[in-house]
Amino acid sequence: MIRVFSAVLTASICLFQPDFVTTALAGDHEDHSHHEGGIDGVRTVHAWAQATTGKTALVFVDIDNESDRDIAVTGGESAIASSVELVGFQLKDGEPVYVALPPVPIKAGTEMTLTPDGLALRLNSLATPLVEGDEHEIEIEFDFGHVEMLFQVEASDARHHSHAGHQH
Numbered sequence: 420m421i422r423v424f425s426a427v428l429t430a431s432i433c434l435f436q437p438d439f440v441t442t443a444l445a446g447d448h449e450d451h452s453h454h455e456g457g458i459d460g461v462r463t464v465h466a467w468a469q470a471t472t473g474k475t476a477l478v479f480v481d482i483d484n485e486s487d488r489d490i491a492v493t494g495g496e497s498a499i500a501s502s503v504e505l506v507g508f509q510l511k512d513g514e515p516v517y518v519a520l521p522p523v524p525i526k527a528g529t530e531m532t533l534t535p536d537g538l539a540l541r542l543n544s545l546a547t548p549l550v551e552g553d554e555h556e557i558e559i560e561f562d563f564g565h566v567e568m569l570f571q572v573e574a575s576d577a578r579h580h581s582h583a584g585h586q587h
Contacts, residue, residue, distance in 0.1 A: 456559070456568035460486030463559055466570035468542070469535075470551040477506070477517065477539035478557055478570050481532050484525045491522035491562040492531070494540065499555050501544035508536045517541055522562055535578055551575070 456463045466480040484490055495503035506517035517539060525531045533539050540559065549555070554569040 454569065454571070456566035458561075458564050458566050460484070461490060461561060461566065463566045463568055466557060466559075466568055467573050468549055468555075468570055470549050470572050470575040471545075472548040474543070474545050476500075476542045476545060476549050477535070478503075478542060479533045479535065479539055480559065480570070481530065482525060482559075483530045484527055487527050489524055489526050491524045493522040493560045493562055495560050496558040496565075497542055497556060499546050500542035501546075503557065504541050504543065505538065506541045507538050 454464065454466070462483040462485060464481050464483070466478055468476045468478045478495075482492060492505060494505050497503050505520045505523060507520045509516055509518055515536075519541075520538070523531070523538065531538070540557070549572045551572050551574050553572045555572070557568060557570050559566045559568070
């Protein structure tokens, strides 16, 4: 009965938000749709950020381009930030910095993982602190559309998504 209800609920979400595709219909036994997103063969999963009281934060996410075309990640949007930009990690005079990047291509049939010390989505001018355990909405923008999902806030020293409360 719960699976039927979950399937009906997920189908309703997909009908009213066709851009937001989840894997719940693909046989996942638990609904993790708020941790996953997708559009046109591109799947995003495990979005997370480190807890902070600062004015910027980095969001990391796995992107699977399961489509048959090359795409590019361009940036994003979030209600809790004035802007969201794609950035890349560099060492400048021995200090770690993240610099704004142009769109980054993702070849058809490949994956890209945004990670600390690599690529990330930078939230600028945060309106609220990021508190461990909280979740916030983010819209990840591609050259062909966008994916809406939630990112989870991990510990301030986290180096990866904890999967707390769910498994994929």
